[in-house]
Amino acid sequence: xxxxxxxxxxxxxxxxxxxxxxxxxVAEGEFVSLxxxxxxxxxxxxxxxAGLETPTTGRICFGDRDVTRLPPEKRLIGMVFxxxxxxxxxxxxxxxxxxxxxxxxxxxxxxxxxxxVVEIVQLxxxxxxxxxxxxxxxxxxxxxARALVIEPAMxxxxxxxxxxxxxxxxxxxxxxxxxxxxxxxxTLYVTHDQSExxxxxxxxxxxxxxxxxxxxxxxxxxxxxATREVATFIGQANLIPGRVVEARDGTATIDTGLGRFxxxxxxxxxxxxxxxxxxxxxxxxxxxxxxxxDLSGRVVARHFLGNLVDYRIALxxxxxxxxxxxxxxxxxxxxxxxxxxxxxxxxxxx
Amino acid sequence: MRRWLLALPALLMVVVFVVIPYLxxxxxxxxxxxxxxxxxxGFTIANYARALTDSLYLGLLADTLLYALATTSIxxxxxxxxxxxxxxxxxxxxxxxxxxxxxxxxxxxxxRCFGWIILLANDGLVNQGLGLFGLGPYRFIxxxxxxxxxxxxxxxxxxxxxxxxxxxxxxxxAEAARTLGASGRHTFFHVTLPLAVPGIQSGVVLVFVLSxxxxxxxxxxxxxxxxxxxxxxxxxxxxxxxWPFGATLALILSLxxxxxxGVFAALTRPSMQRVR
Numbered sequence: 001x002x003x004x005x006x007x008x009x010x011x012x013x014x015x016x017x018x019x020x021x022x023x024x025x026v027a028e029g030e031f032v033s034l035x036x037x038x039x040x041x042x043x044x045x046x047x048x049x050a051g052l053e054t055p056t057t058g059r060i061c062f063g064d065r066d067v068t069r070l071p072p073e074k075r076l077i078g079m080v081f082x083x084x085x086x087x088x089x090x091x092x093x094x095x096x097x098x099x100x101x102x103x104x105x106x107x108x109x110x111x112x113x114x115x116x117v118v119e120i121v122q123l124x125x126x127x128x129x130x131x132x133x134x135x136x137x138x139x140x141x142x143x144x145a146r147a148l149v150i151e152p153a154m155x156x157x158x159x160x161x162x163x164x165x166x167x168x169x170x171x172x173x174x175x176x177x178x179x180x181x182x183x184x185x186x187t188l189y190v191t192h193d194q195s196e197x198x199x200x201x202x203x204x205x206x207x208x209x210x211x212x213x214x215x216x217x218x219x220x221x222x223x224x225x226a227t228r229e230v231a232t233f234i235g236q237a238n239l240i241p242g243r244v245v246e247a248r249d250g251t252a253t254i255d256t257g258l259g260r261f262x263x264x265x266x267x268x269x270x271x272x273x274x275x276x277x278x279x280x281x282x283x284x285x286x287x288x289x290x291x292x293x294d295l296s297g298r299v300v301a302r303h304f305l306g307n308l309v310d311y312r313i314a315l316x317x318x319x320x321x322x323x324x325x326x327x328x329x330x331x332x333x334x335x336x337x338x339x340x341x342x343x344x345x346x347x348x349x350x
Numbered sequence: 351m352r353r354w355l356l357a358l359p360a361l362l363m364v365v366v367f368v369v370i371p372y373l374x375x376x377x378x379x380x381x382x383x384x385x386x387x388x389x390x391x392g393f394t395i396a397n398y399a400r401a402l403t404d405s406l407y408l409g410l411l412a413d414t415l416l417y418a419l420a421t422t423s424i425x426x427x428x429x430x431x432x433x434x435x436x437x438x439x440x441x442x443x444x445x446x447x448x449x450x451x452x453x454x455x456x457x458x459x460x461x462r463c464f465g466w467i468i469l470l471a472n473d474g475l476v477n478q479g480l481g482l483f484g485l486g487p488y489r490f491i492x493x494x495x496x497x498x499x500x501x502x503x504x505x506x507x508x509x510x511x512x513x514x515x516x517x518x519x520x521x522x523x524a525e526a527a528r529t530l531g532a533s534g535r536h537t538f539f540h541v542t543l544p545l546a547v548p549g550i551q552s553g554v555v556l557v558f559v560l561s562x563x564x565x566x567x568x569x570x571x572x573x574x575x576x577x578x579x580x581x582x583x584x585x586x587x588x589x590x591x592x593w594p595f596g597a598t599l600a601l602i603l604s605l606x607x608x609x610x611x612g613v614f615a616a617l618t619r620p621s622m623q624r625v626r
Contacts, residue, residue: 052525072528085526089544089624098540099530130624150531 002063002153003028004049004186009058011044018044020210022058026188031180033189033197036207037233042190043158045207049188050156051075062153073102078147078185082159084139086131092142093127099150117149120179137168144176148183155180155187161196173199194234198222206230222280224266224347231278231349236310238279238321239349244269252348257317258295261341265348276349281310281324283345286331287338295339297321299331313339378597388593397598407582407599411606414578417493418562418607421500425508425557426550428501433512433549434542438521451509454502463570466499467491470571491573499571500561507560508553515549516542547621555611562607579603 004026011019019041026032034042047053049060051072060068067075086095093114100110118124121141131139140160147155160176161169177200180187191197197204198218206214206221206229214226225231228239242256247269253262254277263277300320301312311323311331323339331337379397381389401407436447454462469475470490477487490498523545527537565580572581579599586596 050525050529052528071534072525073531073533075529076531077529079526079529081522081526083520083522085520085522087523087527087541089621098527098532102530102532102536146526146530156529 002065002186003061004154004188005059005061006045006049007059007061009045009048009060010056011041011048011053012056017210019048019055022207022210022212024205024212024215026186028186029184030203031177031187031189031201032203032205033191033201034205034207035191035194035197035233037192040207041210042192042205042207044210046156046158046188046190049154050077050079076150076153077156078150078152078154079156080140080143080147080158080160082162084131084143084160084163086139086142086146088131090130091127092123092129092131092134095131095142096146096149098146103150113149114145117145120148120183121145136164137172140164140172144179148185153186155185157187157189159190159192161191161193169196176200206233208233224264225278226350228276228349231347236281236322238281238284240277240279240319240321240346242275242277244271244273244275247271251344254348257315257319258321258339258341261346262343263346263348264344265350267348267350269348278347278349279321279341280345281322282308283342284321284323285340285342286311286323286325287340297337297339299333299335299337302331302333311337313337315339375597375601378594379601381594381597383592383594388591397595398602400595401598401602407579407602410577410579410582411602414562414580414603415606415610417496417500417564417568417578418558420497421504421561422508422554422558424497424501425505426554429505429508429512429553430546430550433509433546434516436509437513437516451506455506459503459566460570462503463499463567466495466502466571470495470498491571492575493572495571495573496568496576499567500564503564503567504557504560507556511552511556512546512549515546519545544621544624547618551615551618551622554614558611558614559607562603 004024006022006024009019009022010017022041022045024032024045034045036042044053048055048058051067051070051074055068058068059066062075087098090098096114096117097110100106100113105113114127118127121144123138123141123145126134126138126142131142134142143160157176161172164172173196189197189200198221201218203215203217204221205212206226208227208229214221214230216224216226221230222234225234225237231237231239240256240258242254244252245255245260246253250264250266251262252265252269252275253260254275256277258279261277269275295315297313297315299311300314303310305324308324308326309330311325312320313323314320321339378389380393380395382392382394382396384390432451436444436451439447441447467474471477472487472489472491474490476490480486480488519542523541524537527541528534532540563580564578565584568576568578568581580603583596583599583603586592586599590596
């Protein structure tokens with residue numbers, strides 16, 4: 001197990017800069033995910049840590065050991081690929097034993113360690129099968145076992161759940177997370193699925209266009225997004241422009257098309273300056289229109305999400321906002337409704 | 351039933367142009383020779399007795415197979431890096447490289463042989479070049495020239511199937527092997543190479559059969575010093591008008607090549623099954 005330090009990492013392919021000046025520390029035993037849309041540089045960052053790409057500039061250290069120039073086979077990492085990359089010409093046992101075999105671990109010692117790791121990933125009885133004879137979920141477990149059996153200093157996962165169906169994906173999220181906690185292994189996890197990254201990680205790193213936009217806990221990223229991109233990527237944020245009318249420590253009251261409400265903020269803002277507030281769909285309420293500050297609008301679309309209903313509401317000025325309300329009180333499409341913002345649940349973008 | 355009908359045109363082609371001519375050759379090989387006609391009256395096994403006991407013909411068979419084996423081995427070694435590069439490269443020159451690989455197939459074999467003769471002749475370009483370093487001149491218009499030309503002409507038949515095989519392998523497999531601690535060399539021999547076996551198998555079979563049955567190349571580049579079974583068969587047919595004996599020699603070559611391919615297929619069978 002070791003700490004991971006990435007300093008000033010950049011990677012260019014020809015003229016295309018895939019990763020730009022990435023700095024990241026992952027503590028021993030921490031689970032950190034790299035989150036972002038495809039092409040944001042998260043996979044390239046992971047591949048640099050694995051040694052599958054050579055950084056253009058920057059340094060990567062495992063603990064105190066500088067591994068920047070080391071080939072992947074010298075790094076002692078366990079990596080799981082999106083395609084699982086199981087060797088099709090080897091059985092499950094041979095696949096898992098591959099890393100032991102190249103390290104000169106053979107015979108009863110190898111058998112014991114393979115059996116141990118097979119037990120850990122709950123995959124007994126499939127040793128003699130070939131990868132093509134396994135289901136997607138089983139292949140996933142083989143890939144995990146193969147990565148873990150060498151007792152790596154770090155676990156690197158590149159969208160490992162992307163090819164699984166929804167139910168299995170859910171199950172594997174918790175499985176991988178609890179496995180990681182049990183083994184206490186430092187883990188870097190690449191995904192484009194925000195809920196996956198929020199459920200699984202200690203900290204989430206959000207990347208766009210090769211740069212890190214924010215590093216923080218799931219709550220941080222969700223409630224206090226650092227940039228407009230983060231806010232819109234994480235969920236259906238309503239971005240509401242407005243003007244500051246009162247600023248105090250950590251809060252600001254702003255005037256917007258949705259009325260006047262208070263927002264949290266991390267920076268000092270001047271009264272009168274133009275700002276953008278992030279208002280989450282669940283911070284908005286449909287009301288009966290009794291309060292004077294309520295806004296009127298019209299339901300233009302309504303999506304049933306199970307426990308919630310997602311309404312798209314057109315306001316008088318044409319702005320479309322989205323609101324999540326608990327299922328129950330139903331407002332059909334086309335109905336006139338009133339909307340109220342919950343004060344203090346909004347956040348000012350810097 | 352209907353699916354079987356779709357195969358009918360191909361089946362018809364095979365029967366008319368492969369099975370019937372082959373049966374004809376088989377019958378011919380049991381005919382008696384004649385000085386005035388294509389064959390004499392009645393049937394005999396004397397042709398086979400002669401071909402299989404005369405050390406001249408057995409030696410020719412061995413030479414032919416040796417040329418085929420040398421050509422196949424050299425092609426395999428030369429083809430693999432090219433196939434690997436072509437399969438994996440994202441270079442914009444890929445199309446050009448691909449055309450380069452196919453180029454030996456773009457002109458007739460006779461033209462290409464004359465090209466090699468010009469290059470390899472005693473006062474040809476190659477010897478002139480070697481002369482600059484005080485070497486030679488060497489005689490290339492012999493078995494050496496034949497092998498060079500065979501390799502040149504049949505190389506695409508080795509490169510293309512291997513390239514296809516490598517293309518169908520997930521590039522992440524080699525990377526996964528590296529992350530698990532395998533060196534580049536270990537990865538090549540335990541992951542990349544075993545997975546390319548289907549392509550290697552087709553390439554080897556194609557090049558072996560093509561070079562064992564080559565006629566024009568040994569004729570032209572051997573400079574009269576190289577005799578293989580195909581050249582002797584043609585001599586029997588055209589020169590001696592000995593159709594029955596020519597047919598016998600042709601069949602012996604075909605059957606031997608078939609047997610060798612059978613053994614090769616049996617040997618590579620376990621690794622093929624693992625890949626499938």
